[in-house]
Amino acid sequence: MATLPATPQTDATRSAALIAIGCGLLAALIILALLHSIPIAGAFLAAALVIGGGLIAWRRLFPANAGTANEPDWSVARALAASSPDAIAVTDRAGRLVCANDRYEALFGGFPTPPGLPLDAGGVDRLGSTGRAAWRDGAATVERLVVKGATVSAEVTRVGEDDNLLVWRFFAPQGLDLAKTMENLIAGATGDRLGSAGIMAALINPDGRIRAANRVLRARAMGQEEGAILGRDFARFLITDAQGMARFEREGLTRNPLRVLQIPFLDGEDAPMLVALIDEEEGHAAIGESASAHIRSLVSLMPFGVALIGADGRFLQMNDAFARAAAVDPASPPIYPGDLLVREDKGVVADAIRRFAGGATHSTDLAVRLKDHPDEPVALSIAGARGLGDSAVLLSLKDNSEETRLKREVAQATKMQAVGQLAGGVAHDFNNILTAIIGHCDLMLMRHSPGDSDYDDIQQIRANSNRAASLTRQLLAFSRQQTLRPQVLQLPDVISEVSTLLKRLLGETVTLTVKHGRNLSPVRADPGQLEQVVVNLAVNARDAMIAKDSRGVGTLTIQTYAVTAAQVRKLGSDILPASDYVVLEVSDTGGGIPPEILPKIFEPFFTTKEVGKGTGLGLSTVYGIVKQSGGWIFADSVKTGPKGGAGAVFTIYLPVHTAGALVDAAPAKALPREKPADLWGTGTILLVEDEDMVRAVAERALTRQGYTVLTAEHGEAALELLESCDKPDLLISDVMMPLMDGPTMVRQVRTRYPDLPILFMSGYAEETLRKSIDLDNVAFLAKPFSVQQLAEATREALRAK
Structure with missing residues (x-):
């Protein structure tokens, strides 16, 4: 990439x-x-x-790009491009290549910029015209580009907030992939299975020459199984008798005649044809019972979904691949193809079947919607079935359930990432507002005594502000931007610590069952946050069991067990990486999670509870804690109990902490430093904060503590102020600011005053910010903070000078 x-x-x-x-x-x-x-x-x-x-x-x-914005974050685009089997590149308005995946590098031998690619004669001009059409119309395609002897198609799409980017996607035509797959199947084990069923199969190019043939056909046509039959004219191996019956030329007219079946599995004049040869008993002009059995065997062995329709429009046969793609219930199989479709698509398909049953020779593709999945169109191919006994029409349905599932998972992951970024930004802005509210409350409390009539009201405002601050911490947990204190621990120990609390939360009607597996490896996580995960899941399970049964009777099961990398591979998950995990599973006997709600349960503020009974942040907090701990969480509904019934199951995979990894053993708790009784101080403080309300309350609070405060609304203003004043004793700055952020400003200030103490304040978590701040000897104050906390942090920063 x-x-x-x-x-x-x-x-x-x-x-x-x-x-x-x-x-x-x-x-x-x-x-x-x-x-x-x-x-x-x-x-x-x-x-x-x-x-x-x-x-x-x-x-x-003044270079040309001095005022341009920073390059966008391409991490999501690179992740999606890397997961695509196609070659993908992105160019900008200036024609520069800004992003490309590994498949693109392998296809073109490096990173050439479209349309200047190593294509055949005329391919570069055609690709360039396609790019210009995409700039004009938004999207354009071109087919039959030749790269190193291989044929590819290209799809160019205009994207970006300002429509300033082009996405170039190069892919092999579907027909070529399917024809190559069919070639390998016929020449391999599938062809041998067809031969054992009495079916001779060959793939014939449009010019009539053999592209692939199974061993039985090679043996009958050439006299030996390893005969060089590829590239030979297929018609040369056959002769016809006086009745028009086909036979192999080398066998003469003494052997049984052959029934030749042509199966057009691809559309287009240059598409190859699948041909099947079946021995027919002498004297039977039509297909007999034996040949019909061969046809049924041929259809059942097809690797793609195929069904045969009679002249009356009824199903005669469908193979397993067709049944899977159409989600057919074996207990009640459909009679007509329309039984599988939504009402709007039934008439179109019925008309097409009647047309092909009446003798239409070409094939067609229709985008239809299945009754069980009305929101996901599928491709249905329809062709006339000549020479297949009672069959009149052949249907082919592509099973794209796996592709749809992958698209849904990628879309869900992208959405969760976007929502996480939004939640982090909301929490940051909200923390600024809460800092101003709490600060002004503290300043007002300094002028009111406990007996004052306004004192209780101010205290109530301050208490509610602190409750709001806890909500922002939950948003930061979801967006994986909270501060964690990870330790190496055992999951059973965490469950044991929280079990007593769970019994009180669940009540007497809910039975708590705890099961621990053997030989569990340690994990690295924050024990306090893991306890919050278990408590949140347990409270949700209790509410679900109360919603199902007003008495709240049920069972909550918490179990832990180990999963090896080999077991993860057997799960076949495209999301969970193959590794060793310790699993925490929390299940209940409530009403379960409806399928339409399941994809949304981890989103912030989404709740199914009544108004006023839930914030919708419980499961989003769980999701953020698990993901920030390097783990994975999955939710599902399963059958529970001997009499059935659905219950919710949350499965959390935490990676095993290996002995060779960097160990953060549980640090010894430092003795709490005695808070100074006198927070008054002297000196000059430069305060840099872009939010006016936060800057105002911080300036007033520090001035009341005896400091001389200089203020600036952003980094550039602070640098200009330092040019005209003496060195301050302390620099207090916000981290995220417009024009120039805090760390960038501090780096320039440190070139002039290397020993100047710095106190950063931010609504984001300290752990997240320290990863991007490569500065030494800086202190951190998290928003929202009180006047007391600001005074203490200032005093500590000056004492550490």
Whole structure:
């Protein structure tokens, strides 16, 4: 995977400078020739040199990309491109390649920029026209591009917030893939199974030459199983008798005649044809019972979904692949194809079947919707079935359930990532507001005593603000931006610590069952956060059992067990990486989770509870804690109890902590430092904060503590202020600010004052920010904070000076 950054273009500026100098030189020569005045000619030449030098100096002082925005975060695009089997590249308006996946590199031998790719003659021009059409129309496609002898198609789409990007997707045509698959099947074990059923199969190119044949056909046509039959004319191996019956030429007219079945499994004039040969008993003009059995065997062995329809429009036969793709219930098989479809699509399919049963020779593809999955269209191919006994029409249905599932999972993962970023941003902005509210409450409390009539009201506002702050912490947990204190621990120990609390929360009507597996390996996580995960899941399970039964009778089961990497591979999950895990499973006997709600349960503020009975942040918090701990969580509904019934099951996979990994053993708890009784101080503090309300309350609080406070609304204003004042004793700055963020500003300040103490404050978590702040000797204060906490943090930062 490659992301190729754009570079500034200076050719235009350099050319303009050279033109200006050239024009000045020419003008000087003309003046010298006409007026014979060396001073005037020298003035023209000097002016040209000044203009050209000025252009070059301007470009160096103000490069073309100085004011451009930062490159976008391509991590999601790279992850999606890497998971695609197609070759994908992204270019910008300037025609620069900014992103490409590994498949693109393998296909084109590097990272050439579209449309300048190693294509056959004329391919580059056709691809360039397609790119221009995509810029104009939004999307365009081109087929039959030849790359290293292979044929590919290209799809170009205009994307981006400003429609400033092109996505180039190169893929093999579906027909070529299916034809290649059929070729391998016929020449391999599937062809041998067809031969054992009495079916000779061959794949014939449009020119009539053999592309693949199974061993039985090679033996009958050539006299030996390993005969060189590929590339030979198929018609040369057959002869016809007086009745028009086909036989192998080498066998003469003494052997049984052959029934030749042509199966057009692909549309198009240049598509290969699947041909099956079946021995027919002498004297039978139509297919007999034995040949019909061969046809049924042939259809059942097809690797793709195939069904045969009679002249009356009823199903005669469908293979297992067709039944899976159409979600057919074996207990009540359909009679007509329309029984599988939604009402709007039944008429179209019925008309097409009647047309092909009446003798139509070509095939067609229809996008239809199955009754069980009305929101997911599938491709249904319809063709006439000539020479297949009572069959009149052949249907082919592609089983795209796996592809649909993968698309749904990728879409869900992308959505959860976007929602997580949104939740983190909301929590950050909300923390700024809460900082101002709590700060002003503290300032007001300094002017009111406990007996004052307003004192209780101010305390109530402050208490509610602290409750709101706990909600922002839950949002940060979902967005994986909270501060964790990971330790190496055993899951059974965590469950044991929280079991007493769970029994009180669940009540007497709910039975708590705890089961632990043997030989569990340690995991690395925050024990307090894991306890919150278990408590949240247990409370949700209790509410679900109460919703099912007003008495709240039920069973909550918590069990832990080990899962090896080999067992993970057997699960066949495309999301869970193959590794060793310790599993925490929480199940209940409630009403379960409806399928339409299941994809949404981890989203913030989504709840099925009544208004006022839930914030919708419980499961989103669980999701964030598990993901930030490096684990995975899955939810499902299963049958429970001997009499059935659905219950919810949450399965959490936590990676095993290996001995060779970096060990963060449970650190010894430091003795709490005695808080200074006197928080008054002296000195000059530079306060940098873009939020006016936060800056105002912090300035007032620090001024009341005895400090001289200088304020700036962003990083650039702070640097300008430092140019005109003496060195401050402490710099307090927000981290995320417009124009110039806190860390960037501090790096420039440290070049002038290397020993200046720094106190960062932010609504994001300290752990997340420290990963991106490569500065030493900086303190951190999390928002929202009180006046007391701000004074304490300031005093500590100055004492550590």
